[in-house]
Structure formats: C-alpha cells, structure tokens
Amino acid sequence: MPTKLRTVVVDDEPLALKLMLSKLSKMPEVEIVASCKNGREAIDAVMEYAPDLMFLDIQMPGLTGLEVVKQLQNDVQPLIVFATAFEQYALDAFDAHAVDYVVKPIDDERIKVSVERALQRHLIQQQMKTKQQVIGAIESISDEKTVVWSTNESQPSKELKKIVIKDRDEIHIIAQADIQWIDAAGDYICVHAKGETHVKRSTLKEMLNELDESLFKRIHRSTIVNLSYIRKVIPHTKGEFFLMLGEFDKVKVSRNYKDVIKSYLASS
The missing domain is CATH 2.40.50.1020 (LytTr DNA-binding domain)
Structure with a gap:
C-alpha cells in the first residue's frame, strides 16, 4: 500500500484554499485531514491531527506562516511547504527549514514536485524512527x-x-x-x-x-x-x-x- 502523507492546508484566501485543496485531493500520495483559514487554526490542527505535511500560506493576517512555524512545538512539527505570491519569501522559507515553497498562482507540476520532496523526506524520517526512539529512551533514563x-x-x-x-x-x-x-x-x-x-x-x-x-x-x-x-x-x-x-x-x-x-x- 503506497504511503500517504496526512496533510493540512492553510490559506486565509478562500479561493486560494479551495484551489489548493482541489489540486492536492487529486494526488494519491496526499490525504487531506484539515483545512485552515488562519495561523491559529493551523496550530490547533497540527496538535489535533499530527499531520505529516502542511501546505502553509506565508502572508496571513494575525500569525503569518513563518510565525506559525515558530509557534509550533518542535516535537510535533510536520514537514512544511510554504505558499507565497512573492519569490523573495523563498529564503525565509528555507531558513525555517521548509521542504519546499510554491509561488502563486499554483502550478500543478510544481505542487507535484513539492509533494514528491515531502514524501522523500518523510520516508527518511520513518527509517530513522527506530533510532530516534532508542535515543529518546536513553535520554529519558539519563534525565529521569x-x-x-x-x-x-x-x-x-x-x-x-x-x-x-x-x-x-x-x-x-x-x-x-x-x-x-x-x-x-x-x-x-x-x-x-x-x-x-x-x-x-x-x-x-x-x-x-x-x-x-x-x-x-x-x-x-x-x-x-x-x-x-x-x-x-x-x-x-x-x-x-x-x-x-x-x-x-x-x-x-x-x-x-x-x-x-x-x-x-x-x-x-
């Protein structure tokens, strides 16, 4: 059975959110678990659903996409693909350790590339999971x-x-x-x-x-x-x-x- 990335999509613009959901829903590697209209909803969705991946708009009122990443607890943060209308945000996106970024208007092929990158990163993380659990157990004993x-x-x-x-x-x-x-x-x-x-x-x-x-x-x-x-x-x-x-x-x-x-x- 192919791996599916449990995904949250975040955008404050209803049409942009609808478009992104439509494009991602056609991809067999993606399972959409939540859609959010702002940064606060995005944080709540991550805590509730523990997604593997999040498509996150950078420019939003209130909490921006970059601020959402700062607010997320590091232990539960999903892989991030930023969406932006301005390419100058790319550097900030990768400074925030994003998997990728897509520039609006969204292109089907560009989204496909982002999902493939996220899937590769996810598989690497899964392979490392056992080692991380062992290290975590050792740390918990030493810190008891x-x-x-x-x-x-x-x-x-x-x-x-x-x-x-x-x-x-x-x-x-x-x-x-x-x-x-x-x-x-x-x-x-x-x-x-x-x-x-x-x-x-x-x-x-x-x-x-x-x-x-x-x-x-x-x-x-x-x-x-x-x-x-x-x-x-x-x-x-x-x-x-x-x-x-x-x-x-x-x-x-x-x-x-x-x-x-x-x-x-x-x-x-």
Whole structure:
C-alpha cells in the first residue's frame, strides 16, 4: 500500500484554499485531514491531527506562516511547504527549514514536485524512527532524576533572573516570570513570552541550568514549560497530555514526562 502523507492546508484566501485543496485531493500520495483559514487554526490542527505535511500560506493576517512555524512545538512539527505570491519569501522559507515553497498562482507540476520532496523526506524520517526512539529512551533514563520530582521535598529556589536575547540589532531582556514555554530547534531555542517568540542560540540543557527549577519543567524531549502558566490539562492518547498555557498556546506532554504533570496536579 503506497504511503500517504496526512496533510493540512492553510490559506486565509478562500479561493486560494479551495484551489489548493482541489489540486492536492487529486494526488494519491496526499490525504487531506484539515483545512485552515488562519495561523491559529493551523496550530490547533497540527496538535489535533499530527499531520505529516502542511501546505502553509506565508502572508496571513494575525500569525503569518513563518510565525506559525515558530509557534509550533518542535516535537510535533510536520514537514512544511510554504505558499507565497512573492519569490523573495523563498529564503525565509528555507531558513525555517521548509521542504519546499510554491509561488502563486499554483502550478500543478510544481505542487507535484513539492509533494514528491515531502514524501522523500518523510520516508527518511520513518527509517530513522527506530533510532530516534532508542535515543529518546536513553535520554529519558539519563534525565529521569530531573524529570520526576516529589512534592514533599523542598526544592532549592534560584533567584528569578532575566534572559538576554540578541535579535539582529536589538537586545531583548525577558523576565523568567514572563516566559510561558521554550522549545529547542537544532542549535537554537524558541522562547515564547507575552505572545511573542524570541530565538536564542543555546541548547535546552544550557537554558534549563539558567531557569528556576521550581517553575520550569521539561515535558517533552525538546520542550520546557513554566508551570505557573498551565490553565488546563487535557488527557490525550497513550498516556500523553496536552497543556493549555495562557489563552492560546497548546503543547504536548510526552509519555516519558507524564509524571511531571501528575506531580503538578497532585500538589495543586
């Protein structure tokens, strides 16, 4: 049975969205699981459907396509093909590690090439899956003492310091209390605070050493959350959870780190 890419399509223009859905629906390698009119719907669809691929419009009101990628938790991000009316966005697209980009008006042959590239990348990821699971298991064992904590033990508190992030010509100084969550993306981390996402060159381990360990906990291989921002805990399949952080942000808790949330709930 041929591999099908579970796909989400995102575009704020109804006609463009309809056209893209029509073209993709004719491709045997594609299974469309959701269509979205804006960036917020796109993030929700990724969390709900865990798609393999997302065709994502770059220019949208509210969250742009590039901002959607920054907001997505790295552990659940699908392969991305950007759609744009302007070729100058191509560089930004590939800086965001996109599989490909297509320029509007959409050409059938160009979409076919994008899907083929995504399928090749997906098959490579599947081949690496077993190795990633083994590495993840080793990491979870080695990190076990930092993942699970007892509510009866007194935890040493660090002074709430500020995080300094240099962004081109600007330097942002962010209070730890304002940080909702952090996720790793290669050699960088994305710091989500007050509705904005800041990118900092650092590893997740280095950042953990800077943060107040009574507030910040690892809930996925590449994700840290500030416990004080948890508004809702939503049980998911196979022992996983979703966390609602503030009004909009939704992140997944993996099975290896579920005891963090259980301890948090027990102490609340």
